[in-house]
Amino acid sequence: MQRWKLTLEYDGGPFIGWQRQDEGPSIQQCLEEAVTAFSGEDVRIHGAGRTDSGVHALMQVAHMDLEKATKADTVRDALNYHLKPNPIAVLSAEPVVEDFHARFSASGRAYLYRILNRRPPPALECGRVWSVTRPLDADAMHRAAQILVGHHDFSSFRASQCQADSPVKTLDRLDVFRAGEEIHLIVEARSFLHHQVRNFAGTLELVGSGKWTNAHLRDALHAKDRSAGGPTAPPQGLYLTKVVYPDVG
Amino acid sequence: MQRWKLTLEYDGGPFIGWQRQDEGPSIQQCLEEAVTAFSGEDVRIHGAGRTDSGVHALMQVAHMDLEKATKADTVRDALNYHLKPNPIAVLSAEPVVEDFHARFSASGRAYLYRILNRRPPPALECGRVWSVTRPLDADAMHRAAQILVGHHDFSSFRASQCQADSPVKTLDRLDVFRAGEEIHLIVEARSFLHHQVRNFAGTLELVGSGKWTNAHLRDALHAKDRSAGGPTAPPQGLYLTKVVYPDVG
Numbered sequence: 001m002q003r004w005k006l007t008l009e010y011d012g013g014p015f016i017g018w019q020r021q022d023e024g025p026s027i028q029q030c031l032e033e034a035v036t037a038f039s040g041e042d043v044r045i046h047g048a049g050r051t052d053s054g055v056h057a058l059m060q061v062a063h064m065d066l067e068k069a070t071k072a073d074t075v076r077d078a079l080n081y082h083l084k085p086n087p088i089a090v091l092s093a094e095p096v097v098e099d100f101h102a103r104f105s106a107s108g109r110a111y112l113y114r115i116l117n118r119r120p121p122p123a124l125e126c127g128r129v130w131s132v133t134r135p136l137d138a139d140a141m142h143r144a145a146q147i148l149v150g151h152h153d154f155s156s157f158r159a160s161q162c163q164a165d166s167p168v169k170t171l172d173r174l175d176v177f178r179a180g181e182e183i184h185l186i187v188e189a190r191s192f193l194h195h196q197v198r199n200f201a202g203t204l205e206l207v208g209s210g211k212w213t214n215a216h217l218r219d220a221l222h223a224k225d226r227s228a229g230g231p232t233a234p235p236q237g238l239y240l241t242k243v244v245y246p247d248v249g
Numbered sequence: 250m251q252r253w254k255l256t257l258e259y260d261g262g263p264f265i266g267w268q269r270q271d272e273g274p275s276i277q278q279c280l281e282e283a284v285t286a287f288s289g290e291d292v293r294i295h296g297a298g299r300t301d302s303g304v305h306a307l308m309q310v311a312h313m314d315l316e317k318a319t320k321a322d323t324v325r326d327a328l329n330y331h332l333k334p335n336p337i338a339v340l341s342a343e344p345v346v347e348d349f350h351a352r353f354s355a356s357g358r359a360y361l362y363r364i365l366n367r368r369p370p371p372a373l374e375c376g377r378v379w380s381v382t383r384p385l386d387a388d389a390m391h392r393a394a395q396i397l398v399g400h401h402d403f404s405s406f407r408a409s410q411c412q413a414d415s416p417v418k419t420l421d422r423l424d425v426f427r428a429g430e431e432i433h434l435i436v437e438a439r440s441f442l443h444h445q446v447r448n449f450a451g452t453l454e455l456v457g458s459g460k461w462t463n464a465h466l467r468d469a470l471h472a473k474d475r476s477a478g479g480p481t482a483p484p485q486g487l488y489l490t491k492v493v494y495p496d497v498g
Contacts, residue, residue, distance in 0.1 A: 008372075009369070009372040009373055010372050010373070011372055011373050011375065056373060058373065073368075076368070076369065077368070080369055080370055084370070087372045087373070087375050088372055089369040089370050089371065089372035090369060091367075091369050092369075118340075119322075119325070119326070120258070120325065120329055120338040120339060120340050120341075121329055121333070121338050122338065123258040123259050123260055123336045123337055123338035124258060124259070124260050124305060124307065124336065124377075126260065126336050128373075
């Protein structure tokens with residue numbers, strides 16, 4: 001038995017999300033079926049985090065155990081072969097120690113949220129960005145975002161269905177900047193609450209469009225109540241970009 | 250009657266190409282139908298160039314004549330409304346002088362060709378890049394590409410169905426460079442032969458992978474025979490990025 005670390009990229013558009021569900025195809029299910037097609041083994045794949053329906057990954061990490069003895073490049077290439085035509089790619093497969101756990105060993109996660117801020121709708125980036133037509137002030141969004149950085153009770157930005165034990169998290173980074181016609185949010189923390197990044201994006205959009213001041217945002221954070229936060233931004237702008245492990249082992 | 254210049258962005262994936270054809274939906278047809286839905290007029294739209302099926306545009310230009318008197322922002326917004334859910338966006342609509350012609354007034358065109366050069370297949374960029382798994386030397390491709398720059402008979406890189414009067418063109422720029430996991434070709438000229446950029450990409454891939462030397466490429470150019478050139482790279486890596494006019498009029 002060998003434990004494998006898989007690094008993945010996917011377009012979340014056609015999926016019900018990371019997690020296997022009866023309602024539609026999931027990334028986890030596609031991967032598990034590809035592993036079975038390759039190895040004949042009935043394997044459970046564990047992801048570093050559950051991405052919602054429509055949320056993308058430039059770098060998701062997962063692990064699995066295989067009886068079959070095989071080379072790393074073979075695992076990667078065989079899974080990519082069997083994953084076709086699903087928009088999921090295995091970027092790398094690495095043998096790891098047996099106590100490596102994609103979710104519990106992770107010491108950090110990073111997300112990108114992309115807003116297309118122009119009057120015309122997206123064409124090439126349709127399904128890849130949140131289209132916001134009113135002009136946004138990225139600098140104002142960045143300044144306000146610093147209120148959220150640090151150790152806080154993030155109940156105001158937590159989905160009601162969130163399963164985390166505590167709403168208290170440490171937000172390490174929330175940078176907002178303009179990139180051409182887009183506004184990008186870069187968000188880093190050890191771990192996140194459900195919908196936390198999308199709720200940040202939806203709330204900071206209120207600041208960028210001038211509807212909210214920094215004082216509004218501070219009040220929302222301190223209210224510790226989801227109804228005080230801004231709306232949830234749509235899933236298609238969100239990308240899981242990095243999962244960090246203290247020891248790649 | 251007012252002549253309008255339209256600047257467009259589109260995902261070429263779902264279309265048979267720019268030009269109206271019986272075999273399937275075209276970008277021209279979608280635009281003409283949107284104009285009719287907005288104005289009630291039966292309008293012909295003229296593009297700066299015909300992109301093939303699967304070829305994208307970050308900036309295509311077209312013109313049309315409208316009887317209806319209306320504001321520029323209204324034309325843009327109304328067309329975008331009626332274009333939904335097609336992945337075509339009107340970036341701007343501008344009134345222009347009546348002798349402006351999207352194709353004949355253009356003094357330059359630029360294309361981007363994107364190669365994803367890694368072993369795993371594309372996931373997020375599926376349909377947006379040419380996937381080449383063997384390692385390519387972008388510097389070698391760039392050096393070889395300079396052989397093609399200048400005034401030449403490009404018969405070796407011209408599709409048999411090309412309708413241009415002459416195979417002689419002046420290539421102003423052909424830069425090749427690595428951008429992360431991708432290799433980008435930036436190509437500029439006053440005008441191009443049919444499949445010229447895709448034939449450049451397919452041929453330079455032979456240089457990048459070490460199959461061809463600069464001498465091979467020089468021989469191919471001088472042969473003035475399509476069978477001497479390299480293969481045609483697939484359409485999904487190609488983007489029309491700019492159409493230049495000497496006077497925006």
